[in-house]
Amino acid sequence: xxxxxxxxxxxxxxxxxxxxxxxxxxxxxxxxxxxxxxxxxxxxxxxxxxxxxxxxxxxxxxxxxxxxxxxxxxxxxxxxxxxxxxxxxxxxxxxxxxxxxxxxxxxxxxxxxxxxxxxxxxxxxxxxxxxxxxxxxxxxxxxxxxxxxxxxxxxxxxxxxxxxxxxxxxxxxxxxxxxxxxxxxxxxxxxxxxxxxxxxxxxxxxxxxxxxxxxxxxxxxxxxxxxxxxxxxxxxxxxxxxxxxxxxxxxxxxxxxxxxxxxxxxxxxxxxxxxxxxxxxxxxxxxxxxxxxxxxxxxxxxxxxxxxxxxxxxxxxxxxxxxxxxxxxxxxxxxxxxxxxxxxxxxxxxxxxxxxxxxxxxxxxxxxxxxxxxxxxxxxxxxxxxxxxxxxxxxxxxxxxxxxxxxxxxxxxxxxxxxxxxxxxxxxxxxxxxxxxxxxxxxxxxxxxxxxxxxxxxxx
Ligand code: UD1
Ligand code: MG
Numbered sequence: 001x002x003x004x005x006x007x008x009x010x011x012x013x014x015x016x017x018x019x020x021x022x023x024x025x026x027x028x029x030x031x032x033x034x035x036x037x038x039x040x041x042x043x044x045x046x047x048x049x050x051x052x053x054x055x056x057x058x059x060x061x062x063x064x065x066x067x068x069x070x071x072x073x074x075x076x077x078x079x080x081x082x083x084x085x086x087x088x089x090x091x092x093x094x095x096x097x098x099x100x101x102x103x104x105x106x107x108x109x110x111x112x113x114x115x116x117x118x119x120x121x122x123x124x125x126x127x128x129x130x131x132x133x134x135x136x137x138x139x140x141x142x143x144x145x146x147x148x149x150x151x152x153x154x155x156x157x158x159x160x161x162x163x164x165x166x167x168x169x170x171x172x173x174x175x176x177x178x179x180x181x182x183x184x185x186x187x188x189x190x191x192x193x194x195x196x197x198x199x200x201x202x203x204x205x206x207x208x209x210x211x212x213x214x215x216x217x218x219x220x221x222x223x224x225x226x227x228x229x230x231x232x233x234x235x236x237x238x239x240x241x242x243x244x245x246x247x248x249x250x251x252x253x254x255x256x257x258x259x260x261x262x263x264x265x266x267x268x269x270x271x272x273x274x275x276x277x278x279x280x281x282x283x284x285x286x287x288x289x290x291x292x293x294x295x296x297x298x299x300x301x302x303x304x305x306x307x308x309x310x311x312x313x314x315x316x317x318x319x320x321x322x323x324x325x326x327x328x329x330x331x332x333x334x335x336x337x338x339x340x341x342x343x344x345x346x347x348x349x350x351x352x353x354x355x356x357x358x359x360x361x362x363x364x365x366x367x368x369x370x371x372x373x374x375x376x377x378x379x380x381x382x383x384x385x386x387x388x389x390x391x392x393x394x395x396x397x398x399x400x401x402x403x404x405x406x407x408x409x410x411x412x413x414x415x416x417x418x419x420x421x422x423x424x425x426x427x428x429x430x431x432x433x434x435x436x437x438x439x440x441x442x443x444x445x446x447x448x449x450x451x452x453x454x455x456x457x458x459x460x
Contacts (some may be wrong), residue, residue, distance in 0.1 A: 004116060005094040005178070006046035007086045008037045010102030011054025011073040016229045022056030024102040025063050026233060029240040030264035030282060032063055033227060036105035043109045044116060046098055050086040078196030079172070080188040087182050096120070097176045099199070103227045106239045107173065111223060115216045119175040125211035126181070126202060128153075129173040133221045139169035140200055142215070150213040153200035158191075168217065170200060171224040180211065240265070261294075270306065288322070302332070305340070318350075321357070339374070353384075356399070368392075373399035373417065380405040398433060 014023025024034040034051070041049045053060045054073040061070055071085035083099055090097060096119060098112065111129070119127035128150070130142050140153040141163050153170045154163050181202070188201045206213050218224075222239045225232060244265055245258040252271035255261045260277040263269075267281045270289035275281075279294035287293060288306035296312040304310065304320045311327035318332035321340040326332070330344050335352035338344065342355045347364035354371050361367065361378035369386040371394070372378070382403050384395040395409045398417030405423045409415070414430040421427060422438025422445075431437045436446040 001092075002047055002094045004044060004046045004096050004098060005090050006041035006044070006049045006098040006100065007071075007083055007090070008034070008041065008049065008051050008068075008100055008102050009079060009082045010034055010037075010060065011052050011057075011076055011082050011085075012103070013055035013076070014103070014228070017227075017233075018230075022060050023227065024060060025056070026227075028105050028227070028233060028236050029244075030266075033105050034060065034064060034102045036107070037100055037102050038064065038068065040100070040107065040109050040112050041098065044098065044112055048089065048093070050089050051102070052082045052085050054082075078191075078194075079199035080185060080197035080201060083181075083199055084185050084197070087185065090178070091182050094178050097178045097181055099174045099176065101172055101226065104172070104224060105227070106225050106236050106243075107223050111216070111218060112173070115173065116175050118214055118216050122212065122214050123177065124214040125177050125206035125209065127175045127214040127216060128203070129171040129224070130168050130215045130217045131171055131221050131224055132167050132217060132219055133169060134167065135221070136164070136169060137221070137226075139171070141166040142168040142170055144168070150203060150215055151207055153203050155198065155200065171218075172199075172226075173224075174199070174202075176202070177211075180206075180209075184209070297327070333368075367395075369411065370395040370397065372397045373401070375400045377402045379403050379407060379423065382407045383409065385410045404438070 010024045012023065017023050017026065025032045038049065049068040050071050051064060051068045052071045052073050054076055057072055069089050071089060073082050073085045098116060115127055115129055136156060138156050140155045141159055142150060143152040143154060143163065145151050184202065184205050187205060188197045191198050203213055225236050225239060227233050227236055241262060244263050245255055245261055248263065248269055249255055253269045254274040257277040261275055262280040264282050266283060267285045269287045272289055273287055273291040273293065276294035278296050280298045282299065283301040285299045285302050287304040290306055291304060291308045293310045297310045299315045302315040302318045305322035307323045308320050309325040313327035313330035315332040317334035318336040320338050323341045324338045326344045329346045331349045333351035336350040337354045339355055339357035341358050343360045345362035348361050349366045351368040353367045353369060356372060356374040358375040359372050363380035365378050365382040366384060368384050369392050370384050376397050385408050386392050386395065393411035395411045396414040398415060400418045401415050402420045404421050404425060407421050408426045410426065410428045413427055415421065416431055416433030418434045419431045420436045421442060425438045425442040426440045427442040435444045437444045
């Protein structure tokens with residue numbers, strides 16, 4: 001028998017989100033909300049993981065895929081009823097069952113590890129997560145006897161003034177003795193007036209059975225912020241963001257203003273990098289050491305080497321080797337690869353192109369579907385005309401070439417090593433190494449000694 005399985009409750013409609021999208025699919029921390037519970041369950045090696053779905057079941061299944069098992073709760077009759085739907089899939093399968101919600105994304109994996117650890121140590125009927133807080137957040141109250149043993153959980157709606165005054169709250173996260181859970185869960189009674197089956201009633205059943213109820217009590221309420229409205233959504237987003245930012249700062253990254261720095265969980269940043277305000281580091285972005293990023297930079301799925309500068313630019317699926325500087329107002333699109341020491345000034349755009357080390361493009365140029373050798377100078381306003389209306393074509397520029405301002409490179413076209421293109425040229429044919437060419441269309445004007453001139457060059 002395996003040690004642990006998990007049941008994630010995610011059947012609720014989330015009416016208060018006022019959304020066509022099922023609540024657990026709303027993004028938080030750059031991922032659909034449900035990702036966080038699934039990730040936690042996986043990290044704890046829970047197997048199998050059962051996702052209880054109801055509202056928008058089809059959409060949720062599609063988004064999550066077949067790495068988990070699904071139990072359908074057609075009518076939302078309460079948390080015990082929801083858990084019961086997983087019973088046929090998990091009966092006799094594991095020693096313990098972790099039950100958690102799909103709408104509590106800020107819950108730390110370490111907390112769940114501690115919960116499961118405590119459970120394994122004491123082997124009670126259940127180990128529950130509780131929090132001590134002044135604001136009840138509408139949570140159920142944990143009732144203990146004089147010896148400190150947990151006797152019941154009372155929902156806020158049913159609580160007397162005395163019970164309402166209790167500060168220990170039920171977070172709704174439990175680790176159960178599996179055999180006991182599956183045996184006793186069907187005995188949970190229906191509770192009026194909503195006629196729901198409350199999972200919290202398992203506490204009373206454990207007491208009846210003379211079984212122990214353990215609790216892991218945390219003091220950081222932010223962890224158990226659930227999401228019912230978009231106000232909660234923003235709150236959770238902020239909690240996750242602050243956590244990521246704090247971890248980065250403690251690892252040696254300067255965030256000039258953490259409140260306006262948006263870094264997703266999959267991102268890595270090297271030591272002594274400084275991140276200025278209004279910077280977004282998204283997806284699988286990796287930034288090296290000693291970089292300066294922002295203000296106003298957006299990097300998605302981009303790899304940045306060491307000692308790079310990125311000012312007010314948008315980088316998507318790009319690679320920057322060491323000592324690259326870009327911006328302000330640069331745009332790297334998928335497949336842009338800037339070699340060591342490349343400089344890209346304002347209003348440059350690079351897509352699906354490699355710029356070898358030392359190449360410079362200072363001002364408003366477009367380089368797409370191209371390969372530029374080392375130390376190329378791309379003059380202001382140079383454009384690779386890569387699209388003929390039907391297909392994309394490549395431009396190749398050799399080492400040390402000098403492209404004059406306002407040059408149109410009509411692809412497919414190759415510019416030789418060390419060639420010079422005069423300003424305002426429209427280059428429609430390949431230009432050999434080392435020559436000077438200019439004009440519309442560009443013609444070779446001054447061949448390098450020993451080389452034939454361009455046959456297309458007309459004598460005038
Ligand atoms: C529950 C607890 C309460 C605890 C609180 C913490 C019960 C009876 N009460 O209350 O003690 O303080 O969580 O957040 O358990 N769900 C289903 N199917 C259902 C009902 C709920 O899948 O039929 C899912 C919801 O989608 C949600 C989660 O279970 O993700 C919690 O349900 P919710 O109704 O919000 O529970 P609370 O009333 O907050
Ligand atoms: Mg409820």
